[in-house]
Amino acid sequence: MLGPLDAVVSRASRLASRVGLAALDATLASRFAEEAVDRVLRSELAERALRQALAGALIDTAGQDIAQRAVIERISEPLVASGELDRIADAVLASPAAERMVARLIDSPLLDEAVARLLESEELWLLVDEIARSPAVTEAIGQQSIGFADQVAGAVRARSLNADDRLELAVRGLVTRRRRKPRVTP
């Protein structure tokens, strides 16, 4: 059972809390609050605090926690499922900034260096040899050759059939012309 004194203390405490919250709301709603926050953020103290936080163990701990609690997976899974990530990726790829970045990458000596190293590597040529010897490639080349031979043969066939008609027409025309030639009587 609470005594009358306890009841009074409890009521006073609740009242003080309400008054405190009301005072906080009033402070946040006031035009000075925004200005105060801006000043704090612009202050050297804020910069120093941020620098200290970044230099300290906070970031490492945060990184470990993010990895341990699979935060990135938990964020990305619904994004992937909803297709939102695809939309974002499309938007990023379609942006002029992405084009500029790709163009800069192509122009940069980094790509030339990468290609040069790739060409120098033994593994690449082993891979090329392996691919060139693969049944799929040899079959494709064979098909291509057969297709080309078929194409040539088809063209020869069509032209030879035309040539049959033309030769026949020419020879028959020659013979008919000679027959029709009027005889010149002296």
Added chain:
Amino acid sequence: MTAIGAQEVARRVHGTAPAEATGPRYVGLVTRTIAFVVDAAIVNGVAAVTAAAVVLVLSLFPISHNLRTVLVAIGGAAFFVWVVAYFATFWATTGQTPGNRVMRIRVTRPAGGRLRPRRAMLRVVGVVLAALPLFAGFVPILFTDRRRGFADWLADTVVLSDQE
């Protein structure tokens, strides 16, 4: 203006009704020559490779002059048999030599049937006889309605286009 049929147009252009106006397409001299060139290349290619192999093997053995003459005669006979067998076999079986197949033409009876072996042999003889007088036996192909040469007349065959 009176409408004239395809037959009449063909008659005016060709002098006689061409093959396509009457149904099957008879094949002319140019196509047949190309097919024959392909066949000649195959026949001679195979013969040359075989001859080279035989000569290479025989070069390991001492062969007298008389024996060499006999071997040459055997080789000539073998070549003759090979040429006759090549054409006769293909004409009697599929109606198409490999050269004919490349050009999509076929040797058949006028009614469309396949040639019997004897008739195929007769056609080979006809081709040889047609070639002897400076290939004069092939000239009728240019003038006859069904584009038949001496060999076709002798064996009673026609050469049709196999294209659809």
